[in-house]
Amino acid sequence: xxxxxxxxxxxxxxxxxDVALRCDPISGHVSLFWYQQALGQGPEFLTYFQNEAQLDKxxxxxxxxxxxxxxxxxxxxxxxxxxxxxSAVYLCxxxxxxSVNEQYFGPGTRLTVT
Amino acid sequence: AQRVxxxxxxxxxxxxxxxxxxxxxxxxxxxxxxxxxxxxxxxLQLLLRHISRESIKxxxxxxxxxxxxxxxxxPFAQEEDSAMYYCALSYTGTASKLTFGTGTRLQVTL
Numbered sequence: 001x002x003x004x005x006x007x008x009x010x011x012x013x014x015x016x017x018d019v020a021l022r023c024d025p026i027s028g029h030v031s032l033f034w035y036q037q038a039l040g041q042g043p044e045f046l047t048y049f050q051n052e053a054q055l056d057k058x059x060x061x062x063x064x065x066x067x068x069x070x071x072x073x074x075x076x077x078x079x080x081x082x083x084x085x086x087s088a089v090y091l092c093x094x095x096x097x098x099s100v101n102e103q104y105f106g107p108g109t110r111l112t113v114t
Numbered sequence: 115a116q117r118v119x120x121x122x123x124x125x126x127x128x129x130x131x132x133x134x135x136x137x138x139x140x141x142x143x144x145x146x147x148x149x150x151x152x153x154x155x156x157x158l159q160l161l162l163r164h165i166s167r168e169s170i171k172x173x174x175x176x177x178x179x180x181x182x183x184x185x186x187x188x189p190f191a192q193e194e195d196s197a198m199y200y201c202a203l204s205y206t207g208t209a210s211k212l213t214f215g216t217g218t219r220l221q222v223t224l
Binding site: 003004011033035040041042043044045048056059091100102103104105106107108 | 118129146148150156157159160163200202204210211212213215216217
């Protein structure tokens with residue numbers, strides 16, 4: 001079937017604006033992860049859902065970052081009052097119950113804050 | 115805290131030459147190690163994981179717990195191997211976050 005999809009692929013926001021990034025995981029995948037990848041760095045963990053439950057949000061850099069997955073499928077990462085340091089590629093990944101540590105990544109959303 | 119180190123930002127080799135991408139980790143426990151690859155204009159994808167002990171596209175990686183290393187090797191580099199390679203680790207068994215290294219760009223030239 002289709003892989004993980006993310007939208008928008010590119011987002012330019014003025015500093016102080018709120019943004020919402022969407023992730024559609026592979027159908028049936030119970031685990032969903034968000035990562036932030038700054039330029040020249042590896043992806044860094046933000047948060048993890050198992051179905052609709054957010055089990056780990058230890059990587060969220062500030063209370064301006066909020067993620068939800070209300071029905072256990074699509075997830076939204078929201079960033080309030082964006083700052084320049086939020087500029088990065090935001091990656092979503094999902095994994096199945098049977099291969100829990102085999103994460104499939106989406107194409108990412110490139111966020112630029114001006 | 116867990117940490118993954120990839121000491122080389124760029125590795126340039128000639129076609130047909132052997133390749134070794136270095137990865138060292140620190141983790142207090144029993145980790146699961148992975149190599150992910152990102153080809154130009156494509157998404158990040160899993161290349162191999164240590165528990166499967168497979169060879170994918172001619173690449174192998176052996177977990178050395180004594181040296182805390184998981185180096186990626188290929189005997190003969192091909193042009194299509196040119197990509198960004200990330201080493202990553204997670205806890206064994208349960209679904210958990212991946213901790214990535216900073217990546218190594220492999221450039222295979224003629």
